[in-house]
Amino acid sequence: MADDRDVNMEGVFQNAQSLANAATSSSKVIADTSTPASNTRGPAAPSFDLDDPTTALLAQILHRSNTIVADQILRTLPDMIKDAISQVLPLAPGQQVAGTDQKHPIVQPQQQLQIAQPQQATQPPPAVQPMEIDREGPRTPQRKGRAPTEKKKKLLVKKKWDRDLRAYLQGQHVGLCKVKDPSPTADPERVKAYNLHGRDPLTLPDPQFDWADSLKSAWNVRLITMMARGFQQVVRSDPDYETPPNPVPELCTLTYTKNAITERIKKTRTEWRRRSRIQRKDPDGASARLKVEDEEEAKEVRRTGRRRRLYQRRLEKIKDDLAGKDPRYWEAVLKVLEELTEDGMSSDETEADDEEDNNKPKITRRIAKPWLSAEVSELMRTINKAPVSKKAARRGNRALERKPDPRPMTDELDPRSHTMRYMKYLPRNYYSEVWFQSLPDFEQEEIDPSPEKPLPTPSFTGVPVVHG
Structure with missing residues (x-):
C-alpha cells in the first residue's frame, strides 16, 4: 500500500505544476485571495513560487500528508482552485471538497480527507490577549506562625x-x-x-x-x-x-x-x-541646684541603662552561642548570672561628661564592685572573653567596616567611687571576704547572705568541672 501511495503522490506532484501555473497566471484568483498588488506576478515559471499566497497554499496541501490541515486550508481557496484540487487529492466515496460539487471515486484510507460542512471563509484568529491576573482573587495562604501563648x-x-x-x-x-x-x-x-x-x-x-x-x-x-x-x-x-x-x-x-x-x-x-x-x-540658688541634681540623676539613669544592657548581652551570649559548646559548664554560669541580675553588673562612667571641650577624647572609668568576690568577677569576665561563632555571610558587597579608636578605660578601685549599694541575700561566697569582714555586725546581719553555692570553674584540660 505504501508503494501505491508513492505512485499517487508522484502523480500529484506532476499535476501540481499546472495548478501552480493556473493560480499565478490568473489575476482573478489573486484578487479573490486578497493578495496585495505588490505580490502580483506575470506568467508563472514551471516551479512553485512561494512568495505568492495561493501558490504557497497549494504547496502546503501537496507536501503535507496531514489531511486535517489540508481541509482547513481548502476552505480559504476560491472555487476555481477547489475544482482543480478535487481532481488531484483522493477523496472517499460520497465526500466532496468544501464549496464544490466534485467527487472522487478512488478510496485511499491513509489520505481520507475529513471534510466539514460548507461554511464561509474563516476569519483570522484573534490576537491572543494577555492574561489578566485577578489581584483580588484567592492567593496562596501564608504560613502562619504559632498562636501566642496565654502569657x-x-x-x-x-x-x-x-x-x-x-x-x-x-x-x-x-x-x-x-x-x-x-x-x-x-x-x-x-x-x-x-x-x-x-x-x-x-x-x-x-x-x-x-x-x-x-x-x-x-x-x-x-x-x-x-x-x-x-x-x-x-x-x-x-x-x-x-x-x-x-x-x-x-x-x-x-x-x-x-x-x-x-x-x-x-x-x-x-x-x-x-x-x-x-x-x-537656697531660694537664690535653687535653679542652679536643681540643674546640678538633674544632671546627676541623668548620669545615674545612663549607668543603670548600661548595666541593664550588659546583663541582657551576657544572657543572650550564653543562651545563643555558648550553651551548645559546654552545656554543663555554661548552664552553671547562667545560674550565677541570673542570681546577680542586672544590679550585680559592673557599670562605667565618663570622666569628660562635664567638660566643655567636646573634641577631647573621653576616658571611661569602670566602677568596681568591692563587695563582689574575685571568683564571681572573673566568671563575668569569662563570659565577655568567650569566642562566639561568626554569623553567616550575607549576599552582596560587604559594608565598609568602621573601626573607631578604642576609648581609654581605667579601673576605679576606690570603694568610695561605687555609687550603688551592695546586693542582699546572695550566697556567702559571692561576697568578697575582706569586704564582708570589714562591715559592722549590724550591717552583716542586714545583708543576710544565703548558704554558699559551688561556682563553675573550667579545668585546664578543657573539660568543665564544678568546684565548691
Whole structure:
C-alpha cells in the first residue's frame, strides 16, 4: 500500500505544476485571495513560487500528508482552485471538497480527507490577549506562625492598657502634668473647705493636687477617682477589653485603675517635694541646684541603662552561642548570672561628661564592685572573653567596616567611687571576704547572705568541672 501511495503522490506532484501555473497566471484568483498588488506576478515559471499566497497554499496541501490541515486550508481557496484540487487529492466515496460539487471515486484510507460542512471563509484568529491576573482573587495562604501563648496574650493586653492610660492622662480630658514639671499645688483654703464640708467640688481637666498632703487625703483621692472613672469609659468603649476575649479582666476594674494612677502620681509628688526642699534651703540658688541634681540623676539613669544592657548581652551570649559548646559548664554560669541580675553588673562612667571641650577624647572609668568576690568577677569576665561563632555571610558587597579608636578605660578601685549599694541575700561566697569582714555586725546581719553555692570553674584540660 505504501508503494501505491508513492505512485499517487508522484502523480500529484506532476499535476501540481499546472495548478501552480493556473493560480499565478490568473489575476482573478489573486484578487479573490486578497493578495496585495505588490505580490502580483506575470506568467508563472514551471516551479512553485512561494512568495505568492495561493501558490504557497497549494504547496502546503501537496507536501503535507496531514489531511486535517489540508481541509482547513481548502476552505480559504476560491472555487476555481477547489475544482482543480478535487481532481488531484483522493477523496472517499460520497465526500466532496468544501464549496464544490466534485467527487472522487478512488478510496485511499491513509489520505481520507475529513471534510466539514460548507461554511464561509474563516476569519483570522484573534490576537491572543494577555492574561489578566485577578489581584483580588484567592492567593496562596501564608504560613502562619504559632498562636501566642496565654502569657503572651496577657502581656500584649497589659502593654496596650498602659499606653491607653498614658494617652488618657496626658490628653485633653485630664491634662496631667509631667513628672519633671509638677503643676502648682492646690489652694490650701479650697482644700480645707472641701475636706471639712465637701464644698467647691473638683473638676477636670488641669487637676491641681495637694502635693503637701498625702495622696490618701480626701482631695487627692477624689481627683484620682475622677480620673479612674473617666478612663473606665474609654476601656468599656474598646472591644479589645471585652470580658470574653480579654485575658486580663482585672484591667477593667476601678480599683486596679486607681492603683495604677496613684503609682504614676507618686513620682510627680516626689519631684515636687524635692524642688520644694531645695527652694526652702537656697531660694537664690535653687535653679542652679536643681540643674546640678538633674544632671546627676541623668548620669545615674545612663549607668543603670548600661548595666541593664550588659546583663541582657551576657544572657543572650550564653543562651545563643555558648550553651551548645559546654552545656554543663555554661548552664552553671547562667545560674550565677541570673542570681546577680542586672544590679550585680559592673557599670562605667565618663570622666569628660562635664567638660566643655567636646573634641577631647573621653576616658571611661569602670566602677568596681568591692563587695563582689574575685571568683564571681572573673566568671563575668569569662563570659565577655568567650569566642562566639561568626554569623553567616550575607549576599552582596560587604559594608565598609568602621573601626573607631578604642576609648581609654581605667579601673576605679576606690570603694568610695561605687555609687550603688551592695546586693542582699546572695550566697556567702559571692561576697568578697575582706569586704564582708570589714562591715559592722549590724550591717552583716542586714545583708543576710544565703548558704554558699559551688561556682563553675573550667579545668585546664578543657573539660568543665564544678568546684565548691
